[in-house]
Amino acid sequence: MSENLTAKQQSVISDIFKELKPKPKTNALEFAKKHGFLSPESSAVTGRFVPFAYQEEPLKAMSDDDIELIVWMKSTRVGYTKLVNFKVAYNIAEDPATILVFQPNDGKAKDWAKDELKPLIRDMPIVGEKIIRTREDDLTMKKSFFGGYISSRGGKAVSNYASATARDVVFDEYDRFPDDVDGEGDPYALGVKRIESYWNGKVIIGSTPRIKDHSKTEAKFNETDKRYRYLPCPHCNHYQILEFPNLIIPQEYREGVKHWKTEDTKLKCIKCEELIDHKNKKQMDSKGRWLQTKEFFCCDNWQKPKDNEHWYYNEDDKEDKKNGEALCIHCDLTAEYNRNGRKKRGYHIWAGYSFQPNTTWVKIAEAFVDALGNVEKMKSFKNTWLGETFEEKTVKLESNDLLEKVEDYDNVPDGAKVVLMTVDTQDDRLEYLITAWYKGETSYNIKAGKIMGDPINQHVWDELLRIHDTPLFEQGGKQLKIYKSFIDMAGHKTDEVKKFVRKNKSKFMMLKGDSREQKENDSRPVALMKKSTVDESIIMWVSTSKAKDIIFERLTLNQNDDGYIHHNATFDEEWFNQITSEKKVFKKNKRGFIEETYIKQRDRNEALDLLVYQLAAVRLLQQQIKGFDLSIKEDS
Numbered sequence: 001m002s003e004n005l006t007a008k009q010q011s012v013i014s015d016i017f018k019e020l021k022p023k024p025k026t027n028a029l030e031f032a033k034k035h036g037f038l039s040p041e042s043s044a045v046t047g048r049f050v051p052f053a054y055q056e057e058p059l060k061a062m063s064d065d066d067i068e069l070i071v072w073m074k075s076t077r078v079g080y081t082k083l084v085n086f087k088v089a090y091n092i093a094e095d096p097a098t099i100l101v102f103q104p105n106d107g108k109a110k111d112w113a114k115d116e117l118k119p120l121i122r123d124m125p126i127v128g129e130k131i132i133r134t135r136e137d138d139l140t141m142k143k144s145f146f147g148g149y150i151s152s153r154g155g156k157a158v159s160n161y162a163s164a165t166a167r168d169v170v171f172d173e174y175d176r177f178p179d180d181v182d183g184e185g186d187p188y189a190l191g192v193k194r195i196e197s198y199w200n201g202k203v204i205i206g207s208t209p210r211i212k213d214h215s216k217t218e219a220k221f222n223e224t225d226k227r228y229r230y231l232p233c234p235h236c237n238h239y240q241i242l243e244f245p246n247l248i249i250p251q252e253y254r255e256g257v258k259h260w261k262t263e264d265t266k267l268k269c270i271k272c273e274e275l276i277d278h279k280n281k282k283q284m285d286s287k288g289r290w291l292q293t294k295e296f297f298c299c300d301n302w303q304k305p306k307d308n309e310h311w312y313y314n315e316d317d318k319e320d321k322k323n324g325e326a327l328c329i330h331c332d333l334t335a336e337y338n339r340n341g342r343k344k345r346g347y348h349i350w351a352g353y354s355f356q357p358n359t360t361w362v363k364i365a366e367a368f369v370d371a372l373g374n375v376e377k378m379k380s381f382k383n384t385w386l387g388e389t390f391e392e393k394t395v396k397l398e399s400n401d402l403l404e405k406v407e408d409y410d411n412v413p414d415g416a417k418v419v420l421m422t423v424d425t426q427d428d429r430l431e432y433l434i435t436a437w438y439k440g441e442t443s444y445n446i447k448a449g450k451i452m453g454d455p456i457n458q459h460v461w462d463e464l465l466r467i468h469d470t471p472l473f474e475q476g477g478k479q480l481k482i483y484k485s486f487i488d489m490a491g492h493k494t495d496e497v498k499k500f501v502r503k504n505k506s507k508f509m510m511l512k513g514d515s516r517e518q519k520e521n522d523s524r525p526v527a528l529m530k531k532s533t534v535d536e537s538i539i540m541w542v543s544t545s546k547a548k549d550i551i552f553e554r555l556t557l558n559q560n561d562d563g564y565i566h567h568n569a570t571f572d573e574e575w576f577n578q579i580t581s582e583k584k585v586f587k588k589n590k591r592g593f594i595e596e597t598y599i600k601q602r603d604r605n606e607a608l609d610l611l612v613y614q615l616a617a618v619r620l621l622q623q624q625i626k627g628f629d630l631s632i633k634e635d636s
């Protein structure tokens with residue numbers, strides 16, 4: 001019959017058949033490559049979205065019906081939010097189904113709807129044309145489309161999880177969600193309930209992990225196949241995970257001072273040990289592979305894919321479904337062979353892989369050097385740059401270990417930058433500590449003592465003044481003076497302290513410790529200068545929990561490290577018992593969030609307080625005195 005039709009007629013018929021054939025389902029990656037657009041509100045670079053090679057597989061997985069859980073354990077700056085955006089756009093435009101996007105709180109949910117979702121709908125016509133405008137949607141953080149809706153919600157209240165049915169649930173910054181939402185279970189469990197009725201429902205989790213053994217994201221990641229990104233060495237082609245310890249930051253000594261040459265940072269191949277320049281990264285990533293590292297059991301053996309290096313790979317397999325799965329070294333079958341049901345994918349990625357201008361290996365090295373010796377910064381570096389949890393060391397401190405490390409020095413070791421005294425007030429005595437401070441905030445505790453007597457008595461204060469004024473000597477003979485003394489004014493004998501300090505302003509300063517638990521992202525420094533609103537007196541405010549974090553970290557250092565806290569042999573067992581008398585614990589507050597707090601394990605801990613005040617004092621001076629900076633980086 002076809003020979004009777006004109007060419008024109010034939011072409012019309014074939015067009016009709018094309019329409020009738022079910023549209024081949026694209027995946028989220030193909031969709032994003034074709035239609036993805038980066039809006040000015042949320043991207044430094046505006047325009048067409050071109051995924052980095054490392055983003056391709058995770059984005060594709062977001063639309064893979066065989067996968068029920070995806071966990072991105074990540075640093076910041078790797079583009080997770082963008083991938084979530086394109087997953088949402090894909091749902092709206094090509095694969096309609098309801099999707100819930102949870103943020104840690106209502107404010108962040110609002111921000112996401114405003115800064116990410118709205119521009120996405122505006123700038124991607126294929127998405128915008130599917131949106132059905134309703135009055136309700138305008139008022140809520142919800143957009144309806146043919147076949148479902150997208151809703152942005154805060155993750156703190158159980159009511160935000162209730163009653164909605166969805167096929168896909170996304171969590172952003174999952175470690176910042178409560179462990180238990182209003183006593184109804186963890187956010188993941190609540191999310192899974194929403195997707196129960198779908199055979200192909202999916203939960204997607206992305207987050208920077210935080211504290212080791214308390215990270216919900218890490219726990220979920222451990223349930224997945226734990227994929228890491230392997231890149232080939234440009235010299236020997238050996239595939240390996242890009243790991244921070246393999247970034248080599250050269251060091252040199254200038255006039256005896258250690259100096260980091262961050263600008264020469266390079267990656268060292270674990271196989272051929274050749275150094276790899278950052279400019280090779282793009283080429284390496286284009287050939288990179290996401291490989292399973294989760295251990296598995298097969299042929300009577302537990303097997304570690306990281307050691308065996310035996311993975312499924314088929315260049316010709318267009319579907320690519322098993323790409324990256326570990327193979328049993330005995331039977332050559334994939335680790336999935338032993339598993340039933342749908343899959344759980346995990347991806348670990350950190351800034352070292354990223355292509356943002358502020359994540360070059362040099363920038364990472366700079367951030368690392370900047371964090372050295374500062375436990376807060378190091379914690380943040382591990383979380384936000386490396387995408388790793390931070391392990392708190394504080395619980396391991398033993399007073400006996402410290403007692404064994406006391407040193408022989410009576411005088412002040414040479415090179416002191418400043419000598420300070422801190423004083424704790426009690427009802428029947430004053431306790432003091434004299435400390436010399438050096439480059440790198442290394443400190444030598446010179447002498448601790450007590451002045452017995454109720455501080456209402458003048459002789460107690462006369463004695464304190466005498467100690468402040470007594471000169472000290474460096475080993476080389478140079479005479480030193482205590483630059484300033486800091487006295488605790490809270491709790492005991494506040495009036496007496498005030499009276500004394502007012503008379504001796506040039507030598508003494510009052511301080512007040514604040515032991516409140518640290519809040520989320522607490523950016524307050526260890527010490528601050530404050531003026532009393534009552535009588536205009538100047539007070540040093542001290543964040544004691546922040547200071548304790550730093551001190552406990554420093555007590556675990558080696559003697560040659562910058563920041564080490566030295567003690568001479570005059571410090572006794574009681575002293576060390578006191579400075580190790582508190583332990584950091586993690587407890588859940590009423591809203592289900594983990595908080596860090598210090599608890600006393602002994603009654604007396606004045607020694608620890610004196611160390612806390614010393615650190616605060618030396619930090620305050622560095623803030624207040626121009627050019628007085630004990631940080632190491634000053635030498636670079």
Ligand SMILES: [Zn+2]
Nearest residue numbers: 233236269272
């Ligand atoms: Zn190599």
Ligand SMILES: [Zn+2]
Nearest residue numbers: 298299328331
């Ligand atoms: Zn096997």
